[in-house]
Amino acid sequence: MTLSTVRRLLVATAIVVLLSGGAWPLEPALADTDQPVAWHLIRTPSPGPTQAIGGYAHGCLAGGIALPLDGIGYQVIRPGRHRYFGHPALLEYLQGLGQRAHRAGLGLINIGDMAQPRGGPMNTGHASHQIGLDVDVWLRLDLPLLPRAHRDDLKEVSVIDGEALRLIPSRWTSAQFTLLRLATEDSRVARIFVNPVIKMELCRQAGSDRAWLRLIRPWYGHDDHFHVRLACPPDSPLCESQAPLPPGDGCDAELASWLPEARPPAKKANPPPPPKPTLPTACTRLNMTSASLPNPNHW
Numbered sequence: 001m002t003l004s005t006v007r008r009l010l011v012a013t014a015i016v017v018l019l020s021g022g023a024w025p026l027e028p029a030l031a032d033t034d035q036p037v038a039w040h041l042i043r044t045p046s047p048g049p050t051q052a053i054g055g056y057a058h059g060c061l062a063g064g065i066a067l068p069l070d071g072i073g074y075q076v077i078r079p080g081r082h083r084y085f086g087h088p089a090l091l092e093y094l095q096g097l098g099q100r101a102h103r104a105g106l107g108l109i110n111i112g113d114m115a116q117p118r119g120g121p122m123n124t125g126h127a128s129h130q131i132g133l134d135v136d137v138w139l140r141l142d143l144p145l146l147p148r149a150h151r152d153d154l155k156e157v158s159v160i161d162g163e164a165l166r167l168i169p170s171r172w173t174s175a176q177f178t179l180l181r182l183a184t185e186d187s188r189v190a191r192i193f194v195n196p197v198i199k200m201e202l203c204r205q206a207g208s209d210r211a212w213l214r215l216i217r218p219w220y221g222h223d224d225h226f227h228v229r230l231a232c233p234p235d236s237p238l239c240e241s242q243a244p245l246p247p248g249d250g251c252d253a254e255l256a257s258w259l260p261e262a263r264p265p266a267k268k269a270n271p272p273p274p275p276k277p278t279l280p281t282a283c284t285r286l287n288m289t290s291a292s293l294p295n296p297n298h299w
């Protein structure tokens with residue numbers, strides 16, 4: 001067989017694989033190692049279409065997309081962490097939220113952690129954020145558009161007086177209320193986590209328009225940012241949905257039961273971390289597909 005025949009055969013095989021859907025992005029076609037890599041050291045998304053794989057706290061992200069670091073109504077904070085990747089649904093969501101916030105005159109929203117380029121467990125900061133469908137949005141709205149080099153050392157600012165268990169009026173204004181209301185205005189939102197003190201205030205301020213409050217759930221911490229979680233997208237059959245939310249606005253006895261534990265800093269009140277679940281097999285393969293892994297020192 002001549003060299004050109006071999007080449008033609010290889011090209012034909014590649015076309016057949018592509019047409020048959022065999023170019024499954026999770027196959028270790030680029031594998032150059034059989035050793036798993038720490039997920040936070042992987043600096044590039046995997047090739048191929050995007051899929052959220054596994055659970056929010058035990059999964060990974062194939063074909064992650066980087067959110068542009070600036071856009072209408074938003075800026076990405078702490079870009080040096082390299083956690084601004086997500087499923088396209090999350091990018092669309094954030095760009096839409098930025099535009100709604102801009103139209104409402106709220107000031108620039110500050111986007112914190114999303115997911116690592118291929119998702120997976122982080123070395124610091126989060127148990128979830130692993131499949132490209134979670135994002136932290138800061139509650140402070142007082143930052144101007146900053147040069148990227150100045151965005152890594154910023155401090156989150158709590159809106160809660162931890163001793164008094166109440167909101168600090170100079171930090172919690174109608175703008176934060178409106179931002180959270182706007183954050184629920186997308187059918188892809190599964191849940192938004194806020195500190196119980198914040199949820200209590202939303203319940204108090206909401207008046208008769210209350211359906212959106214159902215999406216806002218109390219959780220430890222979350223006094224300087226809120227955490228948006230999108231539902232599993234239709235293109236991600238391996239994504240594991242959470243149980244549906246209970247009916248009602250959540251402004252009930254269950255919310256009140258949170259308050260004694262809501263004192264920030266809530267670190268001590270956090271429950272012990274659950275045992276680390278094994279990542280789905282598809283994630284193991286994704287991790288091995290690391291031929292495009294550049295030298296981390298270059299970042």
Ligand SMILES: [Zn+2]
Pocket residue numbers: 126129134135136226227
């Ligand atoms: Zn979060």
